[in-house]
Amino acid sequence: MALEITDNNFEETVINQDKVAVLDFWADWCGPCKVIAPFIEELAQEYDGKAVIGKVNVDDNGGVAIKYGIRNIPTVLFIKDGKVVDKQVGAASKSVLEEKLKSHL
Amino acid sequence: MANQSLITLQELHHFDHLSLMAKQVVEGFIIGLHKSPFHGFSVEFAEHRLYNPGESVRNVDWKVYGRTDRMYVKKFEEETNLRCQIVVDASSSMYYPENAGAKGEAPINKIRFAAVSAASLMYMLRMQRDAFGLSLFSDQLEQHTQARSTRIHYQLMLQYLQDRINEPHLNKPTQAADSLHLIADRLHRRSLVIIFSDMLDQAMTSGSSEKLDDLFSALQHLKYNKHEVILFHVVDKKHELDFAFDNRPYVFVDMETGEKVRLQSNQVKKQYLEHMQAFKKTLELRCAQYKIDFVEADIHQDFKQILQPYLVKRGKLY
Numbered sequence: 001m002a003l004e005i006t007d008n009n010f011e012e013t014v015i016n017q018d019k020v021a022v023l024d025f026w027a028d029w030c031g032p033c034k035v036i037a038p039f040i041e042e043l044a045q046e047y048d049g050k051a052v053i054g055k056v057n058v059d060d061n062g063g064v065a066i067k068y069g070i071r072n073i074p075t076v077l078f079i080k081d082g083k084v085v086d087k088q089v090g091a092a093s094k095s096v097l098e099e100k101l102k103s104h105l
Numbered sequence: 106m107a108n109q110s111l112i113t114l115q116e117l118h119h120f121d122h123l124s125l126m127a128k129q130v131v132e133g134f135i136i137g138l139h140k141s142p143f144h145g146f147s148v149e150f151a152e153h154r155l156y157n158p159g160e161s162v163r164n165v166d167w168k169v170y171g172r173t174d175r176m177y178v179k180k181f182e183e184e185t186n187l188r189c190q191i192v193v194d195a196s197s198s199m200y201y202p203e204n205a206g207a208k209g210e211a212p213i214n215k216i217r218f219a220a221v222s223a224a225s226l227m228y229m230l231r232m233q234r235d236a237f238g239l240s241l242f243s244d245q246l247e248q249h250t251q252a253r254s255t256r257i258h259y260q261l262m263l264q265y266l267q268d269r270i271n272e273p274h275l276n277k278p279t280q281a282a283d284s285l286h287l288i289a290d291r292l293h294r295r296s297l298v299i300i301f302s303d304m305l306d307q308a309m310t311s312g313s314s315e316k317l318d319d320l321f322s323a324l325q326h327l328k329y330n331k332h333e334v335i336l337f338h339v340v341d342k343k344h345e346l347d348f349a350f351d352n353r354p355y356v357f358v359d360m361e362t363g364e365k366v367r368l369q370s371n372q373v374k375k376q377y378l379e380h381m382q383a384f385k386k387t388l389e390l391r392c393a394q395y396k397i398d399f400v401e402a403d404i405h406q407d408f409k410q411i412l413q414p415y416l417v418k419r420g421k422l423y
Contacts, residue, residue, distance in 0.1 A: 029169050030153050030177075059173065072154040072180070090152035090180065 003054035007063035127224035194302035196279035219301035242284035285323035
């Protein structure tokens with residue numbers, strides 16, 4: 001199950017750890033976000049222990065979204081050592097997301 | 106498969122308009138052969154983006170505005186089953202035979218054949234809502250367009266091809282390697298790359314193995330980027346492969362450099378055929394090595410030789 005990332009637990013779960021983090025910025029009224037949600041869940045299961053896979057609801061956690069200048073959703077950020085190393089804006093297939101994740105593992 | 110006869114070259118001569126030719130070629134071919142071309146859809150809702158003041162409100166998602174009090178714009182992505190990049194060699198050697206259409210001569214030369222083939226493929230792709238782009242090269246990459254599937258894009262591509270037929274580029278050598286590397290770099294998504302060329306590249310004709318390796322490494326670059334590649338080797342078989350000239354003195358002119366040689370055709374026929382066979386064999390072998398589909402396309406045959414390998418390849422892809 002993908003982690004629920006909030007403004008409060010963001011530092012601790014994403015920044016203060018040494019794995020690659022994959023953050024899916026979404027909102028419940030956004031159709032394309034629903035398209036990629038299952039892919040994120042699958043990746044969370046398949047890469048359990050190898051990467052941190054989380055979801056950020058932009059309506060409830062404006063702080064994280066503003067920090068990364070998220071203007072489009074869905075946006076998936078790939079964060080390594082506190083820095084954004086890759087980004088996927090808009091709905092994409094699982095293979096695209098997985099390929100990006102693999103390249104940073 | 107329907108046994109419809111395709112439009113003949115003589116009939117084609119009556120048409121001057123590429124789009125009409127493409128339609129004629131394809132419609133003669135697909136009757137009974139094609140399943141419904143209309144599958145998939147052309148656009149897909151891909152993301153929401155924050156509305157910027159001043160922007161058109163046409164795509165604002167009003168339902169979301171009602172729920173959240175914030176304005177978001179819906180962004181759509183062109184959805185397609187297949188992306189196809191058609192690469193046409195527009196170097197001077199492609200304008201052979203130079204006197205095409207003159208009295209007693211077939212009304213077609215290599216560039217015209219390649220252009221009609223490319224236009225026919227585009228027509229077919231467009232019918233299937235597939236996206237296509239066009240690249241033209243000679244000694245450099247002269248034109249490169251991204252793949253799209255709209256009608257306006259199709260017409261623009263036909264115009265580019267028509268311009269090439271109408272305005273021969275003289276003394277333009279072929280340097281395929283650099284152009285193919287550039288194309289490989291510019292294609293970001295996995296595509297089907299269809300190349301029309303006589304492969305009379307400087308690398309091929311010079312016989313230098315280093316230059317030859319450059320050319321093949323460019324083809325390999327395309328394969329490495331996970332593109333599928335079909336190479337149509339466009340030839341005037343009668344003259345270029347079989348060297349069927351009458352036994353009398355001829356002046357042979359290199360179309361890319363303008364160099365002239367006076368020869369009695371029978372004197373050189375043997376060496377020419379040997380050299381050409383070796384050249385073709387190298388091409389075939391290397392293409393097989395890189396899993397590139399190599400198809401010989403004789404400009405005096407009909408267009409089935411182009412459309413059929415494309416459909417076979419496409420059938421394998423999806």
